[in-house]
Amino acid sequence: MQVALALSPGVSADECEAFTLVFDQLDEARLIGVGERVGHLDGPGGGTHVDAVFDDVQHPDVVLVPGGLGCARTARDEPLLAWLRLVAPRCSWLAASSTGTVVVAAAGLLDRHEAATHWLASPLLEAYGSAASTQRIVEVGNIITCEGQITAMHVALLVTLRLAGPAAVAQVRAGLARRDSPVPTGRSPWQQWRDRRVRRHDRHQGPGRPRNPELVAPDEIEFDPVIRIR
Secondary structure, three states: OEEEEEOOOOEOHHHHHHHHHHHOOOOOOEEEEEEOOOEEEOOOOOOEEEOEEHHHOOOOOEEEEOOEOOHHHHOOOHHHHHHHHHHOOOOOEEEEEOOHHHHHHHOOOOOOOOEOOOHHHHHHHHHOOOOEOOOOEEEEOOEEEEOOHHHHHHHHHHHHHHHHOHHHHHHHHHHHHOOOOOOOOOOOHHHHHHHHHHHHHHHHOOOOOOOOOOOOOHHHOOOOOOEEEO
């Protein structure tokens, strides 16, 4: 199973990690960062790495579109948009998180349906013909959008369930929780990621903004409700 992570300047390493923490645990998944040119990309959270150019990844099974800074610029990135238009009908699932939803809308893939996105990106999403949904996760055909990093992990588990079944989800959850082999810190990779996320949220939370929805451990994640539009 080829899982392609769509990368562009400004993409958030945290957004990428929310997706890839799940697929890293799946034996049959092969993760590949895809972009305009191979190499390091700067962005919040430490940057990312492009493994292959768009022309070399034509038939991925899963496409992941993480959010990041500068989504207005990314929404005008024609090589990225052209690639998304090419692979969207070929892949089983395309998942976009946070401001990545704006890029998917800019590619014309949402067909004016509502989508989940980061609250700050709502006006830009509307500029591309898709209103921001009040739901955390919205499914339109084979495209799933979600509001941010926490729901990105939920969506990654949902895609795993759809493609590989409950046993694969159990494998991923066990790997994330590290039930049988505790890490030296005594905290699982999921717990460490969650702790970092909470600290960053508290540091950057704007006045009057509510705390993110409860950060749920992988063993406790429930996949519904998902708003499905066929």
